[in-house]
Amino acid sequence: MARPIQFTLHADSLSPDELHAVLVDETYLRDRLAELGGSSAELVALTSDDNGSRAVFRHGISSGGLPAAMRSIAPNGISVERTETWRREGAGYVGTMAARVTDTPATIDATTSIRPVGGGAELRGAGQVTVRLPLVGGMVEKAVSEQVTALLDAESRFTLEYVARRRSG
Template identity: 40%
Template sequence: MTSRIEHRAAFTIPAATVHARLVDRAFLEARLRAIGGKNATLVDHEIIGETVRYRLRQGIDSAKLPSAVRNVFNGDLVVERTETWHPDAPGFTGTTKATVAGVPAEINGTYTLTITPSGCELRTAAEVKVRIPLIGGKIESVIATHVRDLLAAEAAFAESQ
């Protein structure tokens, strides 16, 4: 079973500006400090031609998890997220893959940053899959909700910079 994540964020600034922010090392580090969660860090950041790839590590404090999840996993959840971005005229596209340490779970998704008359729009489409019999769907739902909230916070942070 998988849980789908769909998210849209509208920006009043050009797509090139949003993209430049989203892939900038200093911006990513600032975003992680502001909203990245427990022990958040930028693990890797590389630029190869016009492609930017980076890996983030973000923690979710166990106290913020629903009891159904805390009963299955002891301690905080640690999420490793790899994103790859490249130009895709007239906008930009990206992919994301995230894993949760110690949990048979993964998130795979795509980003599309397109130009709009008022600026640009970032669309995220992803799927969460947790391979645990009986309770996997519940955990997927919790992760999907957390990811949606995180995407909204990240978009607001990008708009404010």
Template identity: 35%
Template sequence: MGSNGNLPFMPSRFEHRATFAAPADDVFLTLVDEAFLIARLRDIGGKGAALLDHRIEGDNAAYRLRQGVDASKLPGAVKSILNGDLVVEREERWHGLETAGKATINGVPAHITSRGRLTGRGSGTELVISAEVKVGIPLIGGKIEKVVAEQVTKLLAAEAEYAEKWLAERA
């Protein structure tokens, strides 16, 4: 039972796939590169986007970033529970070609967790990310989860497209 006496909250799950023409090691080095992350945030990170922390040690990398969405661009279900802009803080930890991530959303009892893997496919690479969104708000939490999952999927697609372009320009 959930804390409110109802059935437990069931998170929304989704999967995102992206392909790159470059080898997996090159994709990894791009995705964790500080200059790449700063440029990506500047170009598609939204309002108040910033790289908050960045570390690389061998084939391990960790970074934390902030992204924002202007309140005027938010769906009604999200606007109804948020005062102002949507601010997401994301953390990614890479261990070789595998990643684990988490994100929180300001002012909302919500979190996103993810796991991903880069896999060589011929001369290219496939990135598969499995994620889960959980919003702990009775009655409307599930609706908000679906909106968040949809928006995160669009963001991941835009980030993959940005990475593919970055890689092609530097090949």
């Protein structure tokens, strides 16, 4: 059984085009990974064309940074491969976020959108964490969904702070 996740970022001072431009900017992505990506974080690929954009990341999390439920299946830590895609749709953008936890039966999948709201933009995402493990899968899903939600919240804060820093200096 999958556990749902949801996330929202309100960027009152940015248009959808401006928010999208930040989210696919290589400098922003590298800075975000440096601050929040964990051990061995790296931007593996970044492509963009008329059809949209695609970014692939690798995050590393040591076993000490994992919830107890995950340490039993990943005593040496984990590596997470994450892909984000975006394409224009109407006045905004739609996308996907997919992550696979290497060497575990854990996956995270979400759909995302950037829409105009008031005088700014809103990024919304909804998805699910799935861990295919007999007996303990639900417990691990809960732990992973809490970690993913905390990371996405931290990324939202980082994004708003990044934009504010760039505008002020």
